[in-house]
């Protein structure tokens with residue numbers, strides 16, 4: 119997508135052809151900074167510190183992180199320990215492990231001298247596939263928005279989203295935002311309610327930033343406002359992303375997603391989860407077996423902000439000395455999900471619904 123008229127992806131190879139460049143998301147929305155990754159440790163740090171975040175982008179970064187490792191040590195042991203090191207950086211998004219498994223599979227039985235080339239090719243392809251998959255998710259979701267627009271007789275369609283499942287969370291397009299961009303680009307009047315998404319404010323800082331850069335009308339709301347808006351008919355649809363979806367259609371996503379799904383259910387607002395195939399963990403039968411990341415309490419106790427002079431600071435916002443809990447994700451049970459919008463179509467959130475779309479996984483029961 120575009121920033122100031124220039125097309126960007128979230129990750130790309132630098133001009134030297136081997137190091138990797140990313141948009142440092144810890145600096146947004148105040149500063150647009152490109153960071154360079156030269157080692158596996160740099161890639162691991164980028165994932166852990168959330169310079170890159172969002173399930174698909176974490177996977178893409180890990181894939182390139184493995185390329186950087188292979189430059190130093192292309193042996194089986196070297197690849198294995200680098201993959202395990204990268205996989206350990208964040209526990210919840212399954213795309214991280216999925217991408218590393220894809221890389222390992224591509225490298226199996228490849229002679230040492232060809233491994234660097236093979237690895238970079240697979241990582242590049244993984245990024246291309248992410249872009250195409252998200253474009254397809256957007257096409258599927260666009261149909262849902264178009265239906266509401268027609269029912270509304272051409273009046274504005276209001277969509278609520280949580281966290282950032284936008285292009286900044288992927289290589290391009292985003293999952294939850296892809297239908298929104300496609301609707302906006304095709305002339306449908308869409309407006310997005312952007313949950314600020316405490317504690318790291320991915321909504322206020324990232325989703326609002328990217329929607330604004332693309333010219334999509336949007337309004338930032340506090341995380342607790344969604345239910346009120348739904349009660350007053352101000353939300354036509356919810357679109358969220360997911361970090362891992364279980365085989366039964368339970369959805370793990372950014373903390374607070376569950377409460378939005380409950381409010382949507384109570385108010386008959388359709389609640390759609392957008393996801394690529396790589397976010398489905400067929401080995402997990404239900405969402406409550408998904409590990410939930412717990413992060414440092416400083417993310418709750420402090421907030422980053424910019425002063426009028428342009429300087430960026432972290433501010434203490436809580437009573438000094440009080441401890442904080444920082445659960446990064448929650449699980450929305452399948453019964454609260456209207457549909458899973460994937461690159462293959464819209465699935466019912468159930469074992470049967472997912473297996474119908476992905477029959478190659480039907481053997482797992």
Ligand code: MRU
Nearest residue numbers: 171172173283287293359360372
């Ligand atoms: O902690 P984050 O910012 O990595 O969490 C991101 C989310 O929860 C997204 O909604 C999810 O990864 C889907 S991104 C297409």
